[in-house]
Amino acid sequence: MNFHLTALVPELFFLALVLVLMIQSLGDRNWQPPVEKWLPFGAGLAFFVAITGFGLHSTMFWGVYKVDMMSQFFKIVLAFGFYVTVLNASRQSTLEDGKRADYYMLLGFSTLGLMMLSSAVELITIYLALELASYSMYAVIPLRAKEKGAAEAGVKYIMFGAVATALALYGLSYIMATQHTTHIAELMNKSWVFAENPMAVVGLSLFLAGMFFKLALFPFHFWCPDVYQGASNETAAYVATMPKMGAIVVLCRLAVLLKPGLEITTILAVLGACSMTFGNLSALAQTDLKRLLGFSSVAHAGYIMVGLVSGTPEGIGAAAFYGLAYLLMNLLVFWIVSRVASDGRNLKLTDLNGLYKKAPVLAFSLAAGAFALVGLPPTMGFMGKFFLITSAWDHGYNWLVITLVLNSAIAIYYYLSLFRHAFTEEKAPTGVAAPDNGWFASAGAGMLAAAVLLVGIVPAPLFDFAIRAGESLYGIVHAVGGAGH
Amino acid sequence: MDFGYPVLTILIAFPLIAACGLFFLKAPQVVRYYTMVASLIECLLAIPLINFQLNADFQFVEKIDWVAKWGLQYYLGIDGISILMVLLTVAVLPLCVMCSWTYIGKREKEFHFCLLFMTSAVLGVFCALDLVLFYVFWEAMLIPMYLLIAVWGGDDRRYASLKFFLYTLAGSTLLLAAIVAFRITGGTFSIPELMEMNFSFRFQFWAFLAMALAFAIKVPMFPFHTWLPAAHVQAPSAGSVILAAVLLKMGTYGFLRFCLPLTPAASEYFAPMMIAISIASILYGGAIALGQSDIKKLVAYSSVGHMGFVTLGIFLFNQRGVEGALFQMLNHGVVTGALFMMIGCVYERSHSREISKNMGLGKYLPAFMFFWGLMALASFGFPGTNGFVGEILVFIGAFQESIWIGMLCVPGALLAAAYMFRVSLKMAWGKPSSGKGWRDLNAREWIYLTVPAVFVFWIGLAPAPFFNIIDPSVGKLLNDFDKRKVAAVEAETPMQTAAADVLNVLAGKQ
Numbered sequence: 004m005n006f007h008l009t010a011l012v013p014e015l016f017f018l019a020l021v022l023v024l025m026i027q028s029l030g031d032r033n034w035q036p037p038v039e040k041w042l043p044f045g046a047g048l049a050f051f052v053a054i055t056g057f058g059l060h061s062t063m064f065w066g067v068y069k070v071d072m073m074s075q076f077f078k079i080v081l082a083f084g085f086y087v088t089v090l091n092a093s094r095q096s097t098l099e100d101g102k103r104a105d106y107y108m109l110l111g112f113s114t115l116g117l118m119m120l121s122s123a124v125e126l127i128t129i130y131l132a133l134e135l136a137s138y139s140m141y142a143v144i145p146l147r148a149k150e151k152g153a154a155e156a157g158v159k160y161i162m163f164g165a166v167a168t169a170l171a172l173y174g175l176s177y178i179m180a181t182q183h184t185t186h187i188a189e190l191m192n193k194s195w196v197f198a199e200n201p202m203a204v205v206g207l208s209l210f211l212a213g214m215f216f217k218l219a220l221f222p223f224h225f226w227c228p229d230v231y232q233g234a235s236n237e238t239a240a241y242v243a244t245m246p247k248m249g250a251i252v253v254l255c256r257l258a259v260l261l262k263p264g265l266e267i268t269t270i271l272a273v274l275g276a277c278s279m280t281f282g283n284l285s286a287l288a289q290t291d292l293k294r295l296l297g298f299s300s301v302a303h304a305g306y307i308m309v310g311l312v313s314g315t316p317e318g319i320g321a322a323a324f325y326g327l328a329y330l331l332m333n334l335l336v337f338w339i340v341s342r343v344a345s346d347g348r349n350l351k352l353t354d355l356n357g358l359y360k361k362a363p364v365l366a367f368s369l370a371a372g373a374f375a376l377v378g379l380p381p382t383m384g385f386m387g388k389f390f391l392i393t394s395a396w397d398h399g400y401n402w403l404v405i406t407l408v409l410n411s412a413i414a415i416y417y418y419l420s421l422f423r424h425a426f427t428e429e430k431a432p433t434g435v436a437a438p439d440n441g442w443f444a445s446a447g448a449g450m451l452a453a454a455v456l457l458v459g460i461v462p463a464p465l466f467d468f469a470i471r472a473g474e475s476l477y478g479i480v481h482a483v484g485g486a487g488h
Numbered sequence: 489m490d491f492g493y494p495v496l497t498i499l500i501a502f503p504l505i506a507a508c509g510l511f512f513l514k515a516p517q518v519v520r521y522y523t524m525v526a527s528l529i530e531c532l533l534a535i536p537l538i539n540f541q542l543n544a545d546f547q548f549v550e551k552i553d554w555v556a557k558w559g560l561q562y563y564l565g566i567d568g569i570s571i572l573m574v575l576l577t578v579a580v581l582p583l584c585v586m587c588s589w590t591y592i593g594k595r596e597k598e599f600h601f602c603l604l605f606m607t608s609a610v611l612g613v614f615c616a617l618d619l620v621l622f623y624v625f626w627e628a629m630l631i632p633m634y635l636l637i638a639v640w641g642g643d644d645r646r647y648a649s650l651k652f653f654l655y656t657l658a659g660s661t662l663l664l665a666a667i668v669a670f671r672i673t674g675g676t677f678s679i680p681e682l683m684e685m686n687f688s689f690r691f692q693f694w695a696f697l698a699m700a701l702a703f704a705i706k707v708p709m710f711p712f713h714t715w716l717p718a719a720h721v722q723a724p725s726a727g728s729v730i731l732a733a734v735l736l737k738m739g740t741y742g743f744l745r746f747c748l749p750l751t752p753a754a755s756e757y758f759a760p761m762m763i764a765i766s767i768a769s770i771l772y773g774g775a776i777a778l779g780q781s782d783i784k785k786l787v788a789y790s791s792v793g794h795m796g797f798v799t800l801g802i803f804l805f806n807q808r809g810v811e812g813a814l815f816q817m818l819n820h821g822v823v824t825g826a827l828f829m830m831i832g833c834v835y836e837r838s839h840s841r842e843i844s845k846n847m848g849l850g851k852y853l854p855a856f857m858f859f860w861g862l863m864a865l866a867s868f869g870f871p872g873t874n875g876f877v878g879e880i881l882v883f884i885g886a887f888q889e890s891i892w893i894g895m896l897c898v899p900g901a902l903l904a905a906a907y908m909f910r911v912s913l914k915m916a917w918g919k920p921s922s923g924k925g926w927r928d929l930n931a932r933e934w935i936y937l938t939v940p941a942v943f944v945f946w947i948g949l950a951p952a953p954f955f956n957i958i959d960p961s962v963g964k965l966l967n968d969f970d971k972r973k974v975a976a977v978e979a980e981t982p983m984q985t986a987a988a989d990v991l992n993v994l995a996g997k998q
Binding site: 359370374379380381385389390392393396397404405408409411412415416419423426427462463466467470 | 553554555556557558598620623624625627628630631634635638639645646649650653654657658661662664665668669671672673
């Protein structure tokens, strides 16, 4: 067994972090220091450890676990996402005191699973890592004190998740039976034409369905708005962002199989088009903020397909970059949702009224987040979308690109209403908790907004990294330590 | 010519930086003085532009890589077509600050932030020579304009602002697709490089349609004009001024900068349609303006007509027509901007924009009526004013092209005189309604109305310097256009090709 300890430093650090959380969750609730006091520092450190590991590359465990540009890109993204979600959740008011350590432990395990998922290059390994990431989620979602809806959301997530997992396993068996391998590198050279290998194509479609469930792609999205609505705001922030990164990295790795013109690629493109159109149209009618964001993430799942079906390293790089953009934009908006709902309630659009007066920094950051989600320049969302459509143009799916740009025009309405309520409506609701306007809320929102704008104006360094990650999947290797950082 | 510093970048960045400085101020009066000073400094920063050489090259060029891997560049430069628009934008800013001095009574900080932000974005649009950079500025200007209408607007502001935002954004989404298509087909985002290339007619056909939709909505041309009256009527005075003077020009500028040089064959092919729509805009805008009882709405519809003259001039493809279009762009900016400022003046006094509430002002507000009369005359192109120069050029171009096009424009000019006289006569000599106690113009209003008045006479009586600036660029534009419009046309029949394209896409989908 070849095994390089140094190449696994980010994961090992994370494992250590999770084990400490596990010990604390076993202990007395009066143990000092309380988990919120030290965990942000630990998570921040994990982020830096992940950054230092950006140049690592190695293959281990008989070729099922590969540390390459793609995996390191997503490990950095995931570590960053975990850091922000931990900070975000540290002020959670709807979490019982006794369950705090457990809550973070489960989030940590889930993130660890996603990190392993980003390195998995073999279908069974992918499946195992995915399950590690999912099991913790099943337990986290119902953790919302005095809220029956949360339990309902948890049950829904488990049911849908179980079905999707079963489908994926079933598909896996088909792939194994016909292609006689589960290594993506070997599957890449097999035929995926339906006429030649019908069973394998059906198997791959089913396996992909498991990923689509995680990504909330139409028609596997039904859990999404309900779970966001039922779970606490902070949990929703996690569910909306991190598991999707896992799904995106797996899809990026599997995208090398999807040559343009194959039936399965076309299915992906059609699902992407349906997903963005359906997501955006449904979001138009929402008044609950989290449901709105749920449908928006259905639409965004569709956008990501545009990069994946192009069948080029640039397309995969653009999809990875959009994944990062999606994570940042959503964490930003959910940060504001969590701070405005300082008592942990579900927000209506009207709850945002007059935010510009009550919490100017939050309002400004919300504007940045909302316009980034639409894809207006100069934000990261625009750059992400722009890279997606440029990479996909002239690869046989121009109609998908047109669908994407037309969808921006639909989407503007409901994102604009976030902005409109925060900036132009004066009539604020009475008798509800005021938004958190402290330095912590403002600093977090301000920094996330600055990141969204800054990466939108100067996207080159991160984008080069993403492109190299995409190229690494096609075996185009660059000297390590170049323009990545 | 090198000034030792990037002239255009500083010109674009300065309002933005100044806008950020607003966050540290508190008192409304300080905010106003601060913005006023900033806008005057911005005018000073435009002084190096007098070194503009009278030729057709792009000047003051700045070029650095932005995203090298994707071919994006930070690429700025101006030529004879854009320099006048840049100067207009810079000059309008201090006037806007002055005309909202007392008009804006709430959230002054944000208001001036929007003004400055908007100036930056619009300057960027006129200076950008990279397609994506252009798009970035093009979209960036939507948000401050939306806020100007939605926060400081009239009673129906929510509807007007949403309509404005949705309309313009929907139009520009396909522009992005066209930009991407240019990159993939032409291999670059750089506009000067793309101008040298010949694209297949099929490509030009679709690219033209995608771009023309975005620009036609912005202009706005006849069937897409409905957002304009709503936005104008609801917007505060300064918002209307910027909207009329600068924003609408972005659309016609887009036609000149993109449609003609990049898709010459398709422009030629679609010219009859564009001319027809332009004439429809002229006649329709004029006829509707004749029936308005709201002064602001009247001027808004007159904008539709005036901009019709601009697009008509552009799609005539002859020297006089395009010159006339450029003059008309400048004139409309000066004159309509001034008219909207005056509507702001009178609204501050009467709190109504109805003609019937603002009658008989000749006796009580003589200075105001002097400026109003002057601008009204300029608006319908009275000889001696700038409006005449623009309109006569377009007319000459139209008659050169075909006598029928020229004849069809004549009623448009008559209508313009009719509605302007109707409103001006009532305002000057109608039965006084409530104007007795009003004060005439104060010093601030004198200043901001004198500036456009000077330009009305300057362009009207001595337009030679302006001709010298625009002529080389217009000549080059038309030269390139004539050379390339035929070369690219393929033998195939365009409509069938287009239909086949659509069918192929539909077939591919299933």
